[in-house]
Amino acid sequence: MGTRESNEQAGGAGRRALLGAAVLGAGGAVLGLPGGTASAAGTRPGGGLRSLPVPTVIGHRGASGYRPEHTLGAYQLALDMGADIVEAGDLVPTRDGHLVCRHEPEIGGTTDVADHPEFAGRKRTKSLDGVVTTGWFTEDFTLAELKTLRATERIPVNRPHNTLYDGRWEIPTFEEVLRWQDEQTRRRGKQVWIYPELKHPTYFRKLGLGLEERVARILRRHGKDGKNSPVILQSFEPTSIQRLDKLVGNPLVVLLSGAGSRPWDFVETGDDRTVADLVTPEGLREIASYAQGIGPTLDLIIPRDPAGRLKEPTTLVSDAHRAGLILHPYTLRNENPFLPADFRRGTDADAYGDVFGAYRAYFATGIDGIFTDHPDTGLLAREEFVNR
Numbered sequence: 001m002g003t004r005e006s007n008e009q010a011g012g013a014g015r016r017a018l019l020g021a022a023v024l025g026a027g028g029a030v031l032g033l034p035g036g037t038a039s040a041a042g043t044r045p046g047g048g049l050r051s052l053p054v055p056t057v058i059g060h061r062g063a064s065g066y067r068p069e070h071t072l073g074a075y076q077l078a079l080d081m082g083a084d085i086v087e088a089g090d091l092v093p094t095r096d097g098h099l100v101c102r103h104e105p106e107i108g109g110t111t112d113v114a115d116h117p118e119f120a121g122r123k124r125t126k127s128l129d130g131v132v133t134t135g136w137f138t139e140d141f142t143l144a145e146l147k148t149l150r151a152t153e154r155i156p157v158n159r160p161h162n163t164l165y166d167g168r169w170e171i172p173t174f175e176e177v178l179r180w181q182d183e184q185t186r187r188r189g190k191q192v193w194i195y196p197e198l199k200h201p202t203y204f205r206k207l208g209l210g211l212e213e214r215v216a217r218i219l220r221r222h223g224k225d226g227k228n229s230p231v232i233l234q235s236f237e238p239t240s241i242q243r244l245d246k247l248v249g250n251p252l253v254v255l256l257s258g259a260g261s262r263p264w265d266f267v268e269t270g271d272d273r274t275v276a277d278l279v280t281p282e283g284l285r286e287i288a289s290y291a292q293g294i295g296p297t298l299d300l301i302i303p304r305d306p307a308g309r310l311k312e313p314t315t316l317v318s319d320a321h322r323a324g325l326i327l328h329p330y331t332l333r334n335e336n337p338f339l340p341a342d343f344r345r346g347t348d349a350d351a352y353g354d355v356f357g358a359y360r361a362y363f364a365t366g367i368d369g370i371f372t373d374h375p376d377t378g379l380l381a382r383e384e385f386v387n388r
Helices: 007-022 072-081 117-122 160-165 174-188 201-206 211-221 238-245 264-269 281-287 316-322 355-363 375-386
Strands: 056-059 090-093 099-101 124-128 131-135 233-235 252-256 293-296 369-372
Touching: 056 072, 056 375, 072 174, 072 375, 090 211, 099 174, 099 211, 174 211, 201 211, 201 238, 201 264, 211 238, 233 238, 238 252, 238 264, 281 316, 355 369, 355 375, 369 375
Parallel strands: 056 369, 233 252, 252 293
Antiparallel strands: 090 099, 124 131
């Protein structure tokens, strides 16, 4: 899925003014975020967020279609491929309070921890946002212990080629990612942007490991807590974004799962609203009071029928734009199992389908960007779309 002191009063209003102006472009060409090149029709004049390509191509957990996710190898490849933003960091804490980058706090599926007999006794069964989960959890390890592990491919059935890179990279910390961002910015002569997500904030707050304040302190230390910061923050929990809005000036995005789901912070506080309530015009206006964008699942943009084929688009894009919000839906992947049925080709789990057709369908709705595991494919699809 930050920090601010002097920005506390001006940050939220400044972000909303900047992004609000960006989403009012003619013909539905709205806010783009940082990165490489695009045709003039796909950019906005001015600096910062407004000057970048539309639709924005965001490397989901790096170039995770080609390397084990949330590794410096995956981040570097996404950047080398030309991704406008790298989703560098699903942030989870260690026992000693450091923030590290893993898709989930349970690391049995993304590291070689099971091969370390010294950690066999750390295996636990826990309730993670209401889901009983068995494995090894980052909050039970110190950073030094996690650094002895190596990352592995999360979905080897779909990406057997990625297993070639198992064991090559350690788990990065958030601070290491920020230093990598600075190094790459200097090398390339242009600002590199990242898009960290705060994972399970309510769960970790109950453990005494609140994420928002930790993120804020780290960003402040690196001078990346202002409204023009090249770090966009996201979370599936609206109250986490509201908390961040009081701590940082960074652009903020509320992630949205399926229409019938409830954010876990709502479950914990007895708020019986669902995502369907949040994507109404009224719900979107409320989100716009503390965030600058939403990250909906693609099915909220174009639903699928029972056979998995795309139906007609919803009004979410136009409704969100009217509220002054950008939309960065997730996640488009090349492999058949992850595509709408209209675009699958064959039945192999690791074979590619007609992903370019899927990009055209989603881009045509007017979304401002998209998360993808395959940034090179997304960039080529964008080039074809804006030059059509």
